[in-house]
Amino acid sequence: MQSGGSSGYNGTMLLSRIVRFYADGFRRMTLGRTLWCIILIKLFIMFAVLKVFFFPAYLQGDEQEKQQQVSAELTERIAP
Amino acid sequence: MEPIDSSLVDWSRAQFALTAMYHWLFVPLTLGLGVVMAIMETLYVRTGREFWKRTARFWMKLFGINFAMGVATGIILEFEFGTNWSNYSWFVGDIFGAPLAIEGILAFFMESTFIAVMYFGWNKVSKRAHLASTWLTIIGATLSAWWILVANAWMQHPVGMEFNPDTVRNEMVDFAAVAFSPVAVVKFCHTVTSSWVLGAVFVVGVSCWYLLRGQHREFALSSIRVAAWFGLAASLLTAHTGHLSGRDIALYQPMKLAAAEGLYAGGTEQGLVLGGILRPGADWTAGTDDERFLLKVELPYALSYLATHDLHGYVPGIRNLLEGGYKLPDGSVALSAEEMMKRGRVAIDALAVYRSTENPEEKAAALTTLRQNFPWFGYGYLKSPRELVPPVPLTFYSFRIMVMLGGYFIVLFAGLLLLGQRVTRWKPVQLAVVLTIPLAWLASQAGWVVAEVGRQPWSIQGLLPNVAAISRLDTGSVQTTFFIFLVLFTLLLVAELSIMGKAIATGPEPEST
Numbered sequence A: 001m002q003s004g005g006s007s008g009y010n011g012t013m014l015l016s017r018i019v020r021f022y023a024d025g026f027r028r029m030t031l032g033r034t035l036w037c038i039i040l041i042k043l044f045i046m047f048a049v050l051k052v053f054f055f056p057a058y059l060q061g062d063e064q065e066k067q068q069q070v071s072a073e074l075t076e077r078i079a080p
Numbered sequence B: 001m002e003p004i005d006s007s008l009v010d011w012s013r014a015q016f017a018l019t020a021m022y023h024w025l026f027v028p029l030t031l032g033l034g035v036v037m038a039i040m041e042t043l044y045v046r047t048g049r050e051f052w053k054r055t056a057r058f059w060m061k062l063f064g065i066n067f068a069m070g071v072a073t074g075i076i077l078e079f080e081f082g083t084n085w086s087n088y089s090w091f092v093g094d095i096f097g098a099p100l101a102i103e104g105i106l107a108f109f110m111e112s113t114f115i116a117v118m119y120f121g122w123n124k125v126s127k128r129a130h131l132a133s134t135w136l137t138i139i140g141a142t143l144s145a146w147w148i149l150v151a152n153a154w155m156q157h158p159v160g161m162e163f164n165p166d167t168v169r170n171e172m173v174d175f176a177a178v179a180f181s182p183v184a185v186v187k188f189c190h191t192v193t194s195s196w197v198l199g200a201v202f203v204v205g206v207s208c209w210y211l212l213r214g215q216h217r218e219f220a221l222s223s224i225r226v227a228a229w230f231g232l233a234a235s236l237l238t239a240h241t242g243h244l245s246g247r248d249i250a251l252y253q254p255m256k257l258a259a260a261e262g263l264y265a266g267g268t269e270q271g272l273v274l275g276g277i278l279r280p281g282a283d284w285t286a287g288t289d290d291e292r293f294l295l296k297v298e299l300p301y302a303l304s305y306l307a308t309h310d311l312h313g314y315v316p317g318i319r320n321l322l323e324g325g326y327k328l329p330d331g332s333v334a335l336s337a338e339e340m341m342k343r344g345r346v347a348i349d350a351l352a353v354y355r356s357t358e359n360p361e362e363k364a365a366a367l368t369t370l371r372q373n374f375p376w377f378g379y380g381y382l383k384s385p386r387e388l389v390p391p392v393p394l395t396f397y398s399f400r401i402m403v404m405l406g407g408y409f410i411v412l413f414a415g416l417l418l419l420g421q422r423v424t425r426w427k428p429v430q431l432a433v434v435l436t437i438p439l440a441w442l443a444s445q446a447g448w449v450v451a452e453v454g455r456q457p458w459s460i461q462g463l464l465p466n467v468a469a470i471s472r473l474d475t476g477s478v479q480t481t482f483f484i485f486l487v488l489f490t491l492l493l494v495a496e497l498s499i500m501g502k503a504i505a506t507g508p509e510p511e512s513t
Helices: A002-027 A031-054 A063-076 B006-047 B050-070 B075-083 B086-092 B094-120 B127-156 B175-179 B182-212 B217-252 B254-261 B302-308 B318-323 B337-356 B360-381 B392-425 B427-453 B475-506
Strands: B161-164 B169-172 B272-278 B293-299 B458-460
Touching: A002 B094, A031 B050, A031 B075, A031 B475, A063 B086, A063 B337, B006 B050, B006 B075, B006 B127, B006 B182, B006 B217, B006 B427, B006 B475, B050 B094, B050 B217, B050 B475, B075 B086, B086 B094, B086 B169, B086 B458, B094 B127, B094 B169, B094 B175, B127 B175, B127 B182, B127 B458, B161 B360, B182 B217, B182 B392, B182 B427, B217 B254, B217 B302, B217 B392, B254 B318, B254 B392, B254 B427, B272 B302, B272 B392, B318 B337, B337 B360, B392 B427
Parallel strands: none
Antiparallel strands: B161 B169, B272 B293
């Protein structure tokens, strides 16, 4: 019991050290703040704008329907 | 069903090329600069000199800027797979999915874990633990590249799969054959070593810029020494892997080799074109064997040796590849393009029958026919043998740019090593090295142009041409996204260059007193 408790305590300590490590790192960033801003703006543009409005999945429906769509395209695009 | 408009194919290709080329501005610098900064940190750990720590930290800062700007630029390519290349995405099935999934996991877990220790861990973890994190960051990035290149290599030389007509997908039957195909291995080695060259050119270029301005002399000279040794070794490895790559192309994509060499009528004892000017407007898809060069300088026998490891080996030209009838390395006779197109149409018809009939005997017969003719499946979508010829001038000149610049980099690194500290007195050399920085990107992009333009019209070599791979979209919508990307990428590039420029102008941290 005691050793289980100790390992639980150690685990919490480790987690807390990792969180502090990251928090400290982010707090001390200088140029990194600008870079993170650019990354977040970029991800927003990609996932909230480009993916939603310009890049919908072309194949629709369940697996069976997608198979049918591709099969129809591949067999009907044969050269005359 | 309406036939696919050729302008849709062209715009889909242009859009993919734009995004891939933009993505590739960042990747090689990550791979190359990453190793240089890791070497410098290794020198710090080995010697204990603070100088090397400051040097490593400076290059790490530039690495971080490049890494941040490049993050997620590859994701757009995956959007395009689902929207613009839906038939292709479905057809490749788990062959493409598995390497990309492994790449995603590696990129996310390995890079994101160790890059955090690399940037946040100075003075918080031991020197050796920090050094290990730096190396593991770059190893993680390099392993990510491995899986992307495995996927690309499969498109150039599809192996280790079986086509399932029930799902209309290729299914992986031999993971090792896909992951370690000779094309994948050589492609990985050539791509990574050439990225090291680019990283080294960047370091010597920026260092020479400091020398030109009379700043950070010791830092610049030390950086040049490390990067020049690394760059020279990487350049020689790139030349060797390039030779191996040429051999693969001769075996698996002979049309690409013929286009890269401007070889219309092949034969034995073929010379390698060292440099030349193609006749403008020459028809590379048909016609007689008239000279298609205005000027060329050849290295006798070299192409035969490169392609067959025999000075007298036979190398087919474009005309031979279209007409067939020559002897292949395995002793069989090459089929003509017309014959391959006929077999492709038989395979596609068999797939249609297999999927439409309920009769078990007809289904079994269709399956047998499909399997027998599947190696030529993609040829059935082509209307004319001419479509099998890639754009020759673009492939030819891109190849020459890549090779000539590769040779120039060897001379550059060797020259810098010979000059040593004397480079501080040679302003024109310093200027030339600074001006070489963009040439490293030009060489790298030219290499990809050879690899990708040279394999047209294929999305997957022999199995799926672009005309069958793309989604049936409105051409206008593809044009719109192309221009959106152009604007977006230009803005991001300006932002990166500006941030990178400021960081370079600031220079390394001052020596602590």
